[in-house]
């Protein structure tokens with residue numbers, strides 16, 4: 001039986017291990033930390049890429065298809081809240097410009113659903129997005145919010161209670177881009193992988209070095225060494241370190257970013273009112289960078305501000321060099337990743353994020369620092385900072401490098417790796433990717449609520465952040 005090693009237990013490595021084991025092969029997963037999926041965060045599914053004005057239609061279509069697949073594979077971590085997209089009055093863009101793309105995406109969604117009804121995970125095709133002119137928003141703002149929003153109108157009623165209606169251009173757009181909950185995926189993944197007899201899970205195990213040995217590899221960890229026929233490098237932003245161990249040259253970027261945790265109790269409206277995700281578009285890296293308002297359960301709101309003094313960082317972008325495939329981020333960022341943040345930096349940046357958001361949501365001024373930031377370094381293959389869709393590459397025989405930028409790319413990434421295993425005769429079966437491979441072993445909702453709360457707490461976050469506000473059956477907030 002051939003031996004396959006996966007280095008890194010983030011979304012990429014865990015999904016690679018899962019798809020290989022489900023194909024019947026033995027696989028060993030090495031993760032240097034004590035938990036799976038605890039690297040850079042993810043909170044948006046990005047089904048259509050509507051948060052990225054700068055990417056082309058092809059990337060948007062790919063993000064839509066891949067996101068639908070991700071939601072089919074891991075439905076238990078999807079938070080079915082809608083996203084409201086707005087263009088601030090001080091932004092040069094026109095919301096009408098976004099509509100051509102949204103029409104194209106709705107057609108694409110229709111054709112995916114026509115091909116396979118199980119792709120209908122973003123609601124009815126006709127409801128993929130809806131637009132609301134100023135007069136309608138004005139009218140809706142007079143209504144009582146529905147405690148369990150079910151339609152785009154309901155979401156607009158809720159949002160109209162908090163946003164500064166003069167700070168945005170019209171129409172505003174409601175799109176079924178859902179949220180993701182990383183704490184749920186992290187805790188479910190451990191249960192799922194442990195259910196496969198042919199997966200060996202080594203947590204707290206760092207791969208120190210690798211060398212070629214015949215057609216395979218010798219992998220060293222602790223005081224052990226082990227032979228493997230095939231290596232999957234899923235080390236996230238550290239894939240360059242593994243490449244360097246084998247002398248493989250690669251061109252890539254690594255970007256350090258952070259989102260902030262605020263607690264918002266004094267809202268000026270009832271805390272029972274469920275809020276959508278709200279996006280205020282802006283030019284990345286400028287003082288008017290995009291602001292993202294992401295609600296969690298328990299009154300917690302996650303904030304992004306795509307400015308250099310909020311989510312982005314001066315010197316936070318590094319690229320690989322001639323002598324190393326590992327981009328060198330300044331030591332202060334590596335220390336933040338490995339040892340955590342100084343409390344004063346948490347306070348300064350979170351308060352700045354709250355202040356920035358209150359330009360669009362005035363009552364948000366009353367929000368407080370709610371906990372640790374969600375942060376990390378993200379790898380981007382090549383040198384195009386706007387790239388959002390990437391899967392895997394195969395720079396050496398029997399060696400796969402996972403290079404996802406958004407988590408939704410893991411299904412295509414897994415297919416590419418399974419194809420490569422077939423190319424080397426290590427896998428014979430020619431089966432479609434099995435979308436039940438995770439759900440058949442996932443904990444039920446009650447158990448997952450419990451595990452995800454513990455998972456969030458273990459990571460130093462409020463335990464309510466492990467819950468989803470909206471799933472199919474019940475409102476769980």
Ligand SMILES: Cc1cc2nc3c(=O)[nH]c(=O)nc-3n(C[C@H](O)[C@H](O)[C@H](O)COP(=O)(O)OP(=O)(O)OC[C@H]3O[C@@H](n4cnc5c(N)ncnc54)[C@H](O)[C@@H]3O)c2cc1C
Pocket residue numbers: 007008009010011012013030031032033037038039040041042043044045046205206207208234235236237238256257258259374375376377378402404405406407408
């Ligand atoms: C602020 C921020 C917000 C984001 N928001 C979103 C979002 O909303 N939606 C989205 O889709 N994406 C988002 N992303 C991107 C997303 O987080 C990444 O695409 C994804 O987490 C990458 O997963 P991965 O498995 O490739 O890497 P990781 O999760 O980093 O996993 C790599 C793993 O490898 C382990 N490892 C490394 N070296 C070794 C070694 N030598 N031995 C053993 N183990 C090793 C690490 O400990 C780590 O656990 C965001 C990123 C950031 C920074």
